[in-house]
Amino acid sequence: MLFFRSEERVREWCSAMGYPLRPLVRMDQLWELAREWYSTRLQPESRRPQPAEMRRIFARLGLAGDFWDPQSDAFGGGAGKTEGSR
Amino acid sequence: MELELAAKLAIYEHFATSGHRPSVADIAARVGADVPEVREILVRLRAQRVLVLEADGESIRMAPPFSGVPTQHRVIAAGVSYYANCAWDAFGIPAALHRPATVHSRCEQSFEPLDLPVSDQGPRASDWLFHCVVPAAQWWDDIVFT
Numbered sequence: 288m289l290f291f292r293s294e295e296r297v298r299e300w301c302s303a304m305g306y307p308l309r310p311l312v313r314m315d316q317l318w319e320l321a322r323e324w325y326s327t328r329l330q331p332e333s334r335r336p337q338p339a340e341m342r343r344i345f346a347r348l349g350l351a352g353d354f355w356d357p358q359s360d361a362f363g364g365g366a367g368k369t370e371g372s373r
Numbered sequence: 374m375e376l377e378l379a380a381k382l383a384i385y386e387h388f389a390t391s392g393h394r395p396s397v398a399d400i401a402a403r404v405g406a407d408v409p410e411v412r413e414i415l416v417r418l419r420a421q422r423v424l425v426l427e428a429d430g431e432s433i434r435m436a437p438p439f440s441g442v443p444t445q446h447r448v449i450a451a452g453v454s455y456y457a458n459c460a461w462d463a464f465g466i467p468a469a470l471h472r473p474a475t476v477h478s479r480c481e482q483s484f485e486p487l488d489l490p491v492s493d494q495g496p497r498a499s500d501w502l503f504h505c506v507v508p509a510a511q512w513w514d515d516i517v518f519t
Binding site for chain 2 (some may be wrong): 291296299300308311316317319320321345358
């Protein structure tokens with residue numbers, strides 16, 4: 288999970304590293320993700336978003352598709368079973 | 374369960390006030406427990422994905438958004454310096470603290486520095502981008518890489 292100066296820099300990095308280009312996220316979208324995940328983290332009732340909530344958050348921010356689905360099996364390796372909530 | 378919650382809050386409060394990870398002894402002293410008991414709690418918190426521990430089983434590598442080890446993502450808030458685990462967590466620190474901050478990081482390709490003020494309304498307008506290689510369903514397969 289990294290910062291890049293531009294889409295061109297992301298493409299160069301992915302090409303150099305042999306990684307696929309994934310969906311790009313704007314800074315305002317990243318702030319909303321950070322707020323959703325962490326704004327209550329120092330409080331007793333804090334809890335990480337669970338898969339259904341993650342889907343709702345991603346959809347609200349326009350982050351759609353299998354890449355953002357925490358239970359997707361579209362990427363192999365049985366990944367869909369890990370329910371990747373951060 | 375009450376002690377586990379107290380330990381979790383003590384860990385986060387230590388990070389928030391100092392910018393550094395607490396030791397097992399720090400946590401034990403804070404919650405009035407003994408060290409072996411706290412070690413067991415840390416393992417349970419790891420199983421719940423609240424923490425990531427180092428190979429020694431007790432040093433805190435991650436208490437997201439805080440990093441227990443230096444990284445390329447540094448956040449300064451109210452004069453305290455923090456390390457974040459990733460770009461997402463660099464924004465997560467001001468979100469968790471509810472304090473304005475400056476995020477210092479870099480473009481991973483060009484190494485151009487990023488110095489971005491973040492208020493309670495979010496980051497200053499910026500056309501920088503965030504990119505994650507790992508799909509959401511696999512984030513915790515190797516959370517350090519993610």
